[in-house]
Amino acid sequence: MKENALEVYRCPITGERLHLDAAEKHGDEVVRGVLLARDQRYVVEGDMPVFLRTEQLTGTAHFARNYYASIAETYDDYVHVTFDLYNESEREVRLGLIELLNLNRRSKVLEISAGTGKDSELILDNLDADGELWLLDLSSDMLAHAKEKIARYPARTEAAVGDACHLPYADNYFDALYCFAGIGHFTDQRMALKEMARVVHPGGKVVFAEKNVPPWLRDTEYGKILINNNPMFADENPLALLPVEARNAGIRWILGNVHYVVDYTVGEGEPTGNFDLVLPGHRGGSFNTRYFGKLEGVSAEAKALYEKAARKREMSLYQWLDSTVREKALKDLSED
Incomplete structure (x- = not known):
């Protein structure tokens, strides 16, 4: 380094x-x-x-590190099978994913589960000497091959051994984050997805993909064959685990229609809305008054009377109820 x-x-x-x-x-x-x-x-x-600690290697992460260390020397010789299975071009699939990053020549990119650098080279084709690519993987053996591939590129490059659930990078540093086929081995997907949003600045892109037979193919012979070969195809997609910072999130299935791709733009905190906007119509009020201003229930007779009174006064239900409650409450309080 x-x-x-x-x-x-x-x-x-x-x-x-x-x-x-x-x-x-x-x-x-x-x-x-x-x-x-x-x-x-x-x-x-x-x-x-x-940056990887032994205690962080639980479940499939422990398996993944040992497995990929054992096949690092031959990984590039056989990875094409993943694409050949679906009669698709490896290069075109990878380029399609990278295109979602919206890179420019000076982008600062983090690639998680970088492996032997098959995608790293394609990302670096988009960067010049002012760009940066930082690689992270569980396996130093895989990264050693990636470093050989990327040494010829002018962009700044760094590689580290680490865990996606505990990213060793400063907040808001990267313009884009990429992870193709890795999230299935994360020990805590919710934590990892939160970490991804942390290290990408607001307005930056996050793109990740993993194997998954979608619901409409689960009961087909096609889907059953895939799940029988690798139970990870039955894992659920992690849309429910996305961080609140995810904006304009999208999901699609590619590569045989059994690999999901999630991409989103990073925002700041929860989204905000103009929830004080006065709504037109008989009911009236705003989203905020309807949420924060809920009152105890009344009898059906009282409800009918208040609706009738509001119509007579040509007021929305909100206006009549709010003004009446205020008037009555202030009167009662003034008598104390």
Whole structure:
């Protein structure tokens, strides 16, 4: 890693800035060393910081790290099968996903589950020397191959071993985030999706994809064959887990119609609305008065009378009720 990467890297546990200690450097490249933040300590090995802790590797994440480490040398020789199964072009599918990032030549991109860099190269084709691509993966073995692929590109590149549930990056740093086939191994998808929104600035894009047989194909022979081969095809899509910052979110199924793609623009906090807008019509009021101004129920006879009185006064139900309650309450309070 370059020493100036410390401007972006953060402790994935505390969010603090990291300090380099006991470093072996070749020029500005840190080959080995230790990154410190209060009580946290992370090593730099083979010029990559390792932010992954053993205790974070539970469930399928533990399997994924060991599995991909074991196939890192041959992964690129066989990954085309995923696309051949559906008679689709690997390059065209990957390019279609990357297009959703809305990149420009200076974009700062984070790629999670970067693997051997098959998508990394295509992302870097969109960037010039002012652009940046940061890679994260559970497997240092896979990343070693990615680093070889991307070394020839002019954009700034960095790679780290880490967990998507605890991203080691500063808030709001990236313009875009990309993850193709990785979310199924995240130990806590809700936390990981929240982390994705945290590190992308408002207005930036998040794009992720994973295998999933959609509901309308679950009972088909096609869907059953896929689920029989890999139970992950039966996993639910994570729309319900998206963070509140997700804006203009969309989902589609590609690659044999059994891989979902979610993309959204990052916003700030919850959406806001003009909920004090006075609504036309007999009922009247606003979204806020209807939500915050609910009263106890009344008898059917009283309700009919108040509706009749409002019509007679040519007032909306809200106007009549609000003015009447205020008038009566103020009168009663003045008598105390």
